[in-house]
Amino acid sequence: MATQTLSETRPRTAQAKAGSSGPHWRRHPAWWFLAPFAIMYLLFLIGPTLYMLVASFFNTSLVHDGLGSFAGLSNYAEMLGRADFQSAMWHTLLFTILTVPPLTILAFVLAVLANRIPRGQVFFRLAFFLPFILPSASIALIWVFIYTPDTGLLAMVQGWLGMKPTAVLADPTWAMWGGAAATVWWTIGFNFILYLAALQDIPRELYESAAIDGATPWQQIRHLTIPLLGSTTTLVILLQIIASLKIFDQIYLMTAGGPGQSTQVALTFITGEGFTSNRIGAASAASVLLFIAIMIIAAARQGLSQIQNARS
Amino acid sequence: MSTTTLATTTSGISAAAPPARRSGSGLQTEPRAFKIVTRVVLTIFAVLWLLPTLWAIRTSLVSNATASLGAEAVLKDTNPTLHSYSVLLQSGDIWNWYVASAVTSVLTVVLTVLFASMAGYVLSRMRFRGRWLVFMLVVLGIMVPTQVLIVPIFRELSAMHLLNTYWSVILPQVPAVVAVFIFKQFFDGLPKEMEEAARIDGAGPWRIYRSIVMPMSTPVISAVGILTFVSVWNNLILPLYTLTNPKLMTIPVGLATVQGSYGQRLADIQASAILGALPLVILYFFFQRRIVEGFAGSGVKG
Numbered sequence: 001m002a003t004q005t006l007s008e009t010r011p012r013t014a015q016a017k018a019g020s021s022g023p024h025w026r027r028h029p030a031w032w033f034l035a036p037f038a039i040m041y042l043l044f045l046i047g048p049t050l051y052m053l054v055a056s057f058f059n060t061s062l063v064h065d066g067l068g069s070f071a072g073l074s075n076y077a078e079m080l081g082r083a084d085f086q087s088a089m090w091h092t093l094l095f096t097i098l099t100v101p102p103l104t105i106l107a108f109v110l111a112v113l114a115n116r117i118p119r120g121q122v123f124f125r126l127a128f129f130l131p132f133i134l135p136s137a138s139i140a141l142i143w144v145f146i147y148t149p150d151t152g153l154l155a156m157v158q159g160w161l162g163m164k165p166t167a168v169l170a171d172p173t174w175a176m177w178g179g180a181a182a183t184v185w186w187t188i189g190f191n192f193i194l195y196l197a198a199l200q201d202i203p204r205e206l207y208e209s210a211a212i213d214g215a216t217p218w219q220q221i222r223h224l225t226i227p228l229l230g231s232t233t234t235l236v237i238l239l240q241i242i243a244s245l246k247i248f249d250q251i252y253l254m255t256a257g258g259p260g261q262s263t264q265v266a267l268t269f270i271t272g273e274g275f276t277s278n279r280i281g282a283a284s285a286a287s288v289l290l291f292i293a294i295m296i297i298a299a300a301r302q303g304l305s306q307i308q309n310a311r312s
Numbered sequence: 313m314s315t316t317t318l319a320t321t322t323s324g325i326s327a328a329a330p331p332a333r334r335s336g337s338g339l340q341t342e343p344r345a346f347k348i349v350t351r352v353v354l355t356i357f358a359v360l361w362l363l364p365t366l367w368a369i370r371t372s373l374v375s376n377a378t379a380s381l382g383a384e385a386v387l388k389d390t391n392p393t394l395h396s397y398s399v400l401l402q403s404g405d406i407w408n409w410y411v412a413s414a415v416t417s418v419l420t421v422v423l424t425v426l427f428a429s430m431a432g433y434v435l436s437r438m439r440f441r442g443r444w445l446v447f448m449l450v451v452l453g454i455m456v457p458t459q460v461l462i463v464p465i466f467r468e469l470s471a472m473h474l475l476n477t478y479w480s481v482i483l484p485q486v487p488a489v490v491a492v493f494i495f496k497q498f499f500d501g502l503p504k505e506m507e508e509a510a511r512i513d514g515a516g517p518w519r520i521y522r523s524i525v526m527p528m529s530t531p532v533i534s535a536v537g538i539l540t541f542v543s544v545w546n547n548l549i550l551p552l553y554t555l556t557n558p559k560l561m562t563i564p565v566g567l568a569t570v571q572g573s574y575g576q577r578l579a580d581i582q583a584s585a586i587l588g589a590l591p592l593v594i595l596y597f598f599f600q601r602r603i604v605e606g607f608a609g610s611g612v613k614g
Binding site: 028029030031033034036037038040041043044045047048049051052055062106109110113114116117120122123124125126127128129130131132133134135136137138140141142143144145146148150151152153155156185188190193194196197216217218242245246248249252253267270271274275280283284287290291294295298299301302 | 343346347350351353354357358361362364365367368371381382383384387423426427428430431433434438440443446449451453454455456457458459460461462463464465466467468483484486487489492516517518521542545546548549552553563564565566567568570571578581582584585586588589592593595596600603604605607608609
């Protein structure tokens with residue numbers, strides 16, 4: 001214990017060194033300070049992760065205590081071979097494909113435009129960002145009502161335009177589009193404010209000198225704004241992919257995976273397997289596969305922000 | 313053309329326009345047409361974005377009978393009524409949900425802010441064996457998608473006999489690892505002179521943390537607090553499976569049952585969606601700047 005030293009991380013001054021030999025610093029407060037968070041971290045992050053890994057190799061069931069009989073790789077083999085798991089993974093990917101481009105491009109366009117106007121930003125931020133902090137349950141109730149077949153708001157507008165009303169959520173072809181549209185509406189504000197923050201870091205002088213050189217606003221956006229926001233765009237896309245892979249709320253609330261299996265996504269599949277079919281082992285194997293996919297993207301995002309931090 | 317301005321606000325909050333005519337700024341070149349197009353496009357999208365919420369509010373103000381006739385009937389209704397709101401507020405369910413959401417959100421905020429700031433303080437100020445490992449675990453923890461752990465977390469809470477208690481919602485959400493990171497970064501930027509002086513005067517680490525560091529940290533405390541509050545208030549998947557007692561349900565779980573149990577009471581359903589969102593709307597109007605900066609700074613998305 002006497003060999004432990006504790007000094008300031010940043011300025012390793014003589015004072016800090018002197019302080020480190022004082023009596024108070026020998027008891028190693030670091031671990032006491034870390035303990036409360038570390039206990040929660042072990043209990044609710046590491047613990048469940050390990051349990052998920054272990055249970056994925058057993059026939060664990062919700063209705064029995066313990067892990068159940070050893071299953072080897074059979075849960076994984078079953079998952080990879082099952083058509084409904086494959087289609088859930090495909091739907092998750094489809095949802096990602098449907099939401100990431102509009103959530104990135106539209107957020108970018110809206111932020112660039114909002115950043116160029118002198119007044120009214122507070123209003124636009126309210127319009128675009130406020131939905132993001134509202135509960136998914138409110139969002140789902142609002143959108144399910146808009147999509148009401150024949151009599152809903154969408155059907156009315158389609159009628160005005162002379163189109164045949166679509167029963168969006170009851171139609172296997174359109175249900176995922178319906179969920180995707182509600183999601184774009186719900187979460188675009190997050191990307192909008194990320195872009196707005198990045199735009200406001202761009203020095204005004206750059207635009208001024210571009211304007212002096214005769215660059216049109218369009219040229220300024222194309223040759224200044226887009227390249228300068230490259231790293232923000234990468235961040236937005238990666239965060240967006242991670243969020244899409246974890247999609248649960250909107251689907252559970254709006255379609256419950258239906259009609260049929262047409263909107264079943266990875267996480268609704270996992271909860272169905274675990275809580276409805278009581279098959280913890282099988283659900284764990286599916287969780288591990290999704291977990292790995294998300295961790296790969298998340299690692300890319302971490303690596304990228306490390307590089308960015310190092311650069312700035 | 314004289315009014316052409318290009319506002320590049322620094323804080324991201326006040327959109328205060330620079331003076332319209334800045335001599336020699338060279339910004340008089342933005343074509344008027346571009347300005348108009350900008351305004352028009354933004355306004356169209358803003359209207360589009362406000363529409364669903366306004367529609368829900370509009371529907372919540374008609375009778376259930378009118379609402380079930382369809383969109384045109386709702387649009388043409390001329391007798392606005394607060395009937396749905398009074399029914400919901402008198403039924404009691406929504407009050408139970410408010411209490412559950414408030415209790416779980418506030419307690420999670422308190423525990424997260426306390427625990428995460430202590431851990432962030434250690435990572436920012438102390439050097440000890442194993443620090444590198446702790447830091448790696450923090451970075452790793454940020455990446456873990458906790459929603460995917462719902463099945464094992466449920467199993468664990470069940471074994472701890474915590475199902476159908478508020479703790480089942482609070483405890484799993486306390487280790488919000490990104491909070492440790494946010495605190496650490498903020499502490500890294502604080503001046504260290506006061507702490508040095510206190511240490512020389514014989515103050516221990518707890519005392520320094522409590523009486524010097526935390527009082528200087530109100531911006532980050534409120535940022536982490538608000539982020540945590542919003543995410544716990546809105547969490548669906550965890551309470552959905554751990555709280556099955558209707559009296560204990562949080563707002564999202566309660567609202568999830570509304571579609572089925574209210575049936576054709578369409579105006580009531582929209583009113584419940586509005587009531588469930590209302591506390592966060594109020595929060596937004598009070599803490600707009602903190603909320604926007606907090607989310608932009610954290611880079612955390614659902």
